[in-house]
Amino acid sequence: MSRQPQRAHRAYRVTRVVPEGRAGVTLILDGAMPAHPGQFVMVWLPGIGERPFSLMDDDPASLTVARVGPFTSALCELAPGDRLWLRGPYGSGFELVGRRHLLVGGGCGAVPLALLAKVARARGHQVIAALGARTADLLMLRWRFEALGCQVMVATEDGSVGHHGTVLDAVQQLLDDRWPDGVYTCGPEPMLRAVASHVDTVGLPCWVSMERAMKCGIGVCGSCHFGDRLVCRDGPVFEGREVL
């Protein structure tokens, strides 16, 4: 458990920028950051700030960023060759159960699920990725799940693409048929609770990845607590029951 890094941050350069519709971008970096799917890194832009992000991929390290504020906007403006700094990886990861996995992502909740999909596909497992967003141009990482050979289901609140409604509606039948061995979800908290509670009723294993405003990222400051849990150290991945 003890960690003694020589330096907190490691410098990377952006090698490629993949646009993610109106939502943001994916930044592919020039080095690896070995991590378990679901773990996160603290991303530092000198003079601008430092925030937690899930790893979309660990080799090469890749970040998918939704533009929501000044810091994420600055990240979205990075070009190939630009530098950024990472420390981590931190926190707990997803645990793959069985061989058939249902991934349920809302908005940028798709990001940690993409690394999970990569690991599961590398083991030859079946993966269905259900991605939800408000509108078609806010969907993220569909290309990535397709490239990994996942079956992709899409739901939008305005019906602009895929199922018209919530992503939980879209996967309800799969859950009721008990298709998956395990369910993995990340996204807005009401969605997480809805998914976790439905999966609990069906009686399948469920993991959720939580998001909280975070400062230290290393289990010291306590700013990312939910109840007596710390998202940075006990999470960000929790068993579904813990969020009910």
Added chain:
Amino acid sequence: MGWWPLPTRKGCTTTWQAAARVSLIDLSADLCGVRLRNPLVLASGIWGCCAETLVRAARAGAGAVTAKSCSLEPRKGHPNPTVLDWGGGLINAVGLANPGAAEERDILRAARQALEPLGVPLIASVFGHSPNEFCQAVRLVAQAEPDFIELNISCPNVESEFGRPFALDPEAAARVTEAVRGVYSGRLLVKLSPNTPDIVDVARAVAAAGADGLTAVNTLGPGMIIDVRARRPVLANLVGGISGAALRPVAVRCVYEITRAVDIPVIGTGGVLSGEDAMEMIMAGATAVGIGSAVHIHGEGAFARILAELKELMQEEGYRSLGQFRGCAHV
């Protein structure tokens, strides 16, 4: 705790006998008349921003817990990066982020209610720009009836805004203590800074002004970490307080000097990561031992681990209570 002879089988010591001997070791401490089941005190600023995590620290084995410092008005604190593990410890400039004394009072009330059945005392922590502001915050926080109020006069991370910490000057430190003493009759601790050549003078002044106990020490520095590729300091505040392993020898020296000079009890805080470190701090004269950076290194298991190591070491060295070696290093 009484002692009773153990039945022995000839020539062999069973594990339960060894376990029974360990259980004869009394880890309790008396801090200003309050019994701590063990000497480990969760230090201020670690996990202390909500009732639930304070209670979790207590369940994980802390003998007492300290809430995060609060001021009269809410504060956002410094932007990130605020905390780093630089290899030899932590450096932090959280900047005293807190929800303000009124909301802190509610957090403390909830914490106290949950801590009472566990027998774990609660220490509130307060800071301010002026003696008057300290008093106003203390009045609010006191309504939650914490077992102690600790005055944080020593944060090194807000100097640009607050000016020189009160803890660097015996007179200023005494002024704050005396002012608060005038409005608060409960147990009062004052947290001292290692960043002064006169810590003993500050301790004496604060004790004379009415402090019941001291917490020694706050973080060291401030220090700075520069990222050579970014070509600038990493902390958004540029500088921050050093804690963890790098702080321990300084903290031990401070506790040693203070406890030789004043009679009031001291919570020895700074880089205690193991049972041996805890014993060292008590031998330096500490009544209780603060735990901060260890929570980063060992997670919530820090308390159980340090206590188990301390117990084992006490057994090895033939001690049955903390009093048998408290301050014994004074020469």
